[in-house]
Amino acid sequence: MAYTYREVYQEGTAMLDFLPDARIDARRLLEHVCGTTVQTLLADPDRPVSPGEYEKYLELISRRQQREPLAYIVGEQEFMGLPFRVSPHVLIPGQDTENLVEEAMRELTDGSRILDLCTGSGCILLSLLQYSNSNSGVGTDLSREA
Structure with a gap:
């Protein structure tokens, strides 16, 4: 059976309805799986959506249902306008950072x-260098994994 972006997104949103950001999470996971942007999804x-993309999407939705952080699932977190790779081996940068x-x-x-010790994703050092003179x-x- 063929699915569309809209149908898959609605299914993902329903599966995550217990999370406060269900719509955002479902959309970001769909963007990640399909290698697209919100503009493409809206346009x-x-x-x-291919059967392979659909299966991968359901797999990622399942991980999010288990409350795995979205940043770990997609492997990226935006911080101060810059994208950073993240994994369970580093802390996800947030407002305190x-x-x-x-x-x-x-x-x-x-x-x-x-000097940034225990740099993890490098978000602190790289942001300081990006926005200073x-x-x-x-x-x-x-940690090698970091």
């Missing part, structure tokens, strides 16, 4: 050198 909701980066930026002067930095972590 062509009747576009077919963003506050830390913003506070650190207030303390940096041009030409600062930054003429700074350099090194990040390191004991």
Whole structure:
């Protein structure tokens, strides 16, 4: 049986209805599986989803039903406007981490050198370097998986 983006999205949303962000999670998982964007889903909701994509989508929905973080499922988390790869071996950056980066930026002067220990995804160091002037930095972590 052939499914469309709309049908698969509605099914995923229904399966995640106990989660506060069911619609967002279902959409992000569908985007991830189909390698597309929300604009494509909105512009062509009747576009077919392949049987392989459908099966993969249901697998990811099942993982989300078990409350596995969405960022771990898709392997990415946006932080301060930048995409970062994440896995269960690193912490998912959130608002507290963003506050830390913003506070650190207030303390940096041009030409600062930054050392990020236990860097994980690297989001702190890379965000500081992206949004500051003429700074350099090194990040390191004991975990090979990080």
